[in-house]
Amino acid sequence: xxxxxxxxxDEFVKGLWRDNPVFVQVLGMCPALAxxxxxxxxxxxxxxxxxxxxxxxxxxSLLRNFIPREARIVCYxxxxxxxVTSVDYLIMALSLELHRALGAFIALIVVNCLILGRAExxxxxxxxxxxxxxxxxxGIGFTLALLFIGVVREILGSGSLFGYPVLxxxxxxxxxxxxxxxGFFAMALWLLIVNxxxxxxxxxxxxxxxxxx
Amino acid sequence: MTGHAAETVTSAWSMYRAIVGIGAFCALVIVVVFQxxxxxxxxxxxxxxAAAISEVLxxxxxxxxxxxxxxxxxxxxxxxxxLPVFLAYGSGGDLAGAVVTAQGMGYQDNIRVIYAYSFxxxxxVGFKILESKETPGLGDRVEIEPHFIANFVALDVSLDSxxxxxxxxxxxxxxxxxxxxxxxxxxxxxTITSEAIGNLLNDSxxxxxxxxxxxxxxxxxxxxx
Numbered sequence: 158x159x160x161x162x163x164x165x166x167d168e169f170v171k172g173l174w175r176d177n178p179v180f181v182q183v184l185g186m187c188p189a190l191a192x193x194x195x196x197x198x199x200x201x202x203x204x205x206x207x208x209x210x211x212x213x214x215x216x217x218s219l220l221r222n223f224i225p226r227e228a229r230i231v232c233y234x235x236x237x238x239x240x241v242t243s244v245d246y247l248i249m250a251l252s253l254e255l256h257r258a259l260g261a262f263i264a265l266i267v268v269n270c271l272i273l274g275r276a277e278x279x280x281x282x283x284x285x286x287x288x289x290x291x292x293x294x295x296g297i298g299f300t301l302a303l304l305f306i307g308v309v310r311e312i313l314g315s316g317s318l319f320g321y322p323v324l325x326x327x328x329x330x331x332x333x334x335x336x337x338x339x340g341f342f343a344m345a346l347w348l349l350i351v352n353x354x355x356x357x358x359x360x361x362x363x364x365x366x367x368x369x370x
Numbered sequence: 371m372t373g374h375a376a377e378t379v380t381s382a383w384s385m386y387r388a389i390v391g392i393g394a395f396c397a398l399v400i401v402v403v404f405q406x407x408x409x410x411x412x413x414x415x416x417x418x419x420a421a422a423i424s425e426v427l428x429x430x431x432x433x434x435x436x437x438x439x440x441x442x443x444x445x446x447x448x449x450x451x452x453l454p455v456f457l458a459y460g461s462g463g464d465l466a467g468a469v470v471t472a473q474g475m476g477y478q479d480n481i482r483v484i485y486a487y488s489f490x491x492x493x494x495v496g497f498k499i500l501e502s503k504e505t506p507g508l509g510d511r512v513e514i515e516p517h518f519i520a521n522f523v524a525l526d527v528s529l530d531s532x533x534x535x536x537x538x539x540x541x542x543x544x545x546x547x548x549x550x551x552x553x554x555x556x557x558x559x560x561t562i563t564s565e566a567i568g569n570l571l572n573d574s575x576x577x578x579x580x581x582x583x584x585x586x587x588x589x590x591x592x593x594x595x
Binding site for chain 2: 220223224225226227228231232235236238239240242243246247249250252253257260332336
């Protein structure tokens with residue numbers, strides 16, 4: 158079977174749409190649902206996760222011949238935890254307010270299965286450059302997905318966007334959207350939209366093939 | 371690189387080398403990041419606290435951190451305590467009030483607050499929540515609800531005749547049922563959080579106000595610059 162060559166651009170782009178970590182792989186649900194109650198929190202969480210993805214992908218890829226198979230999980234977790242701790246300090250140095258808002262979820266990036274998943278499935282088998290591109294794509298895809306959820310929840314739940322009021326005062330805010338259950342509603346809405354678009358695209362791609370057959 | 375899939379046994383040495391090596395590398399990274407951010411984090415925390423103090427007691431120009439000594443006397447301190455207490459001095463170097471941080475259990479987690487005590491009015495005259503993880507949209511309304519914030523314009527904490535306890539303990543009442551200056555008008559839908567704030571203020575003011583009233587004027591004000 159002829160192997161299709163994967164260009165570096167593909168490594169980057171796949172995380173944005175085709176293999177989007179939240180809407181397609183449905184990974185990292187804990188932060189995606191918990192910290193997406195406002196657009197700003199979602200953005201900050203996404204960027205922090207992207208940083209950890211990039212750094213851990215690079216490190217795991219550089220060390221991939223040094224780490225024996227039997228001890229790989231402990232090594233990956235150790236590397237990931239190091240960068241999460243670094244992000245924690247960096248956010249505290251940047252803004253205490255932001256650190257307050259993200260709370261315990263920064264520390265919980267360690268157990269975000271997306272990061273360990275990319276280390277195991279991709280970085281441990283690919284060059285550092287490709288791992289960086291993969292991490293960047295997945296990170297941006299994750300950030301965008303969180304932002305999409307956060308925007309819906311903030312507009313409906315608080316009537317604002319990034320803290321600025323966007324809906325008239327007469328709008329009765331849906332408190333449920335800022336509560337944890339609102340995360341599931343917004344997530345389901347976006348899953349519905351994404352899957353519908355994907356299905357349409359797949360149908361359109363199959364049609365010409367059926368005609369020629 | 372060998373292409374075959376035969377089981378190869380990894381030597382113990384290479385496992386030790388990988389785990390210990392990565393552990394040492396990670397420790398190094400953490401120490402470097404911690405060292406390079408520590409100063410900014412300390413600055414941020416100091417600025418955050420200073421901003422909170424001038425928010426609850428705007429006339430503050432200078433502060434002296436105080437603590438209770440073992441025999442219960444008030445004394446100046448230079449230690450950074452988990453729940454610091456300050457005497458606040460106005461522009462003329464006169465005692466403007468005291469700013470106290472307090473903590474108590476809310477609905478989700480500890481709530482940490484800061485409040486200003488006025489010696490002239492014998493009342494809590496400013497209040498701000500420093501840290502809370504209360505339910506968004508419900509419990510966290512204690513930070514924004516105007517009628518709740520209005521409780522802390524002058525919340526009576528005057529002492530009884532013995533000077534060792536509050537004349538009236540601070541209590542949170544149901545929304546709209548406040549009829550005493552020592553009562554906190556609660557929030558419907560944030561009952562547990564508003565009661566938690568009443569309780570933590572009662573505990574904190576009950577233990578601090580008698581000491582502050584007795585000893586605060588004996589503490590030397592800061593050297594005016």
